[in-house]
Ligand SMILES: C[C@H](O)CC(=O)C(=O)O
């Protein structure tokens with residue numbers, strides 16, 4: 001590492017972590033998590049529905065608390081960190097963003113599928129006009145070759161994003177895949193570069209380190225990896241490795257370990273871990289937040305959720321197409337029934 005600037009930690013416990021708890025954090029839990037996260041030293045705390053502003057819906061699942069309560073609770077309980085929000089154009093609007101800004105959010109990540117940066121133009125420009133730290137977030141980055149991803153990143157840069165992320169939504173990137181994308185960004189963009197990992201193939205920490213070595217300056221993590229699929233890169237795990245490698249940051253390792261163990265893990269409804277289903281997400285390259293949808297559909301229709309995910313991967317589903325899961329489960333159940341009749 002030649003660049004000795006402190007790495008910025010963007011914590012996603014209260015946003016990606018929402019997926020792992022079906023968006024059901026209570027105000028009290030949000031307040032407690034915000035306080036401990038702030039105390040660990042993270043730079044940015046992202047707090048919204050898992051699918052961002054406007055995400056609370058029948059399609060993505062309703063959150064327990066309102067958008068206003070999620071954001072204002074985080075803002076009221078933070079001392080040092082900035083509060084951020086996620087915005088997927090089409091789910092969230094510029095009006096949502098203006099309200100989030102009024103409630104005290106100062107960072108926004110405008111997220112698009114990796115080949116559709118075009119749809120972020122208005123939202124990135126609006127965020128700039130609102131004086132927010134504006135980040136472009138290219139989801140499902142494994143689905144674009146590095147050169148194509150760079151072209152999309154350049155669009156976000158031209159709209160005014162000051163940081164652009166490689167987002168491994170499916171936890172499907174290998175270390176070499178990560179290096180190739182981040183290094184190309186580093187050579188060709190003048191923005192800061194970020195990396196958002198999921199641990200489905202057990203590469204959350206390794207990919208984050210590879211991204212840092214190639215010049216990323218922002219990294220997403222969460223306590224105990226709380227997040228969709230097998231979770232995100234766990235803060236305490238990454239910090240331990242960064243300490244051993246002398247990579248500078250602002251996190252207190254023991255505080256992060258204690259918060260993960262004492263506060264985060266007891267709140268989990270289902271262990272956030274690599275199991276056959278979350279591993280299948282990484283293996284087939286499916287959006288991590290499809291995990292619980294596939295698990296539920298598998299139970300309801302009596303089919304193996306791995307078959308659902310494999311089919312969903314073949315169909316090339318992207319974030320927002322959660323409803324396809326039911327259709328696939330129904331088709332698989334029908335096929336299963338026909339097979340048993342023929343036999
Ligand atoms: C809406 C997604 O959960 C955003 C994200 O964290 C990802 O794509 O990964």
Ligand SMILES: [Mn+2]
Pocket residue numbers: 016169196198227228288
């Ligand atoms: Mn994610």
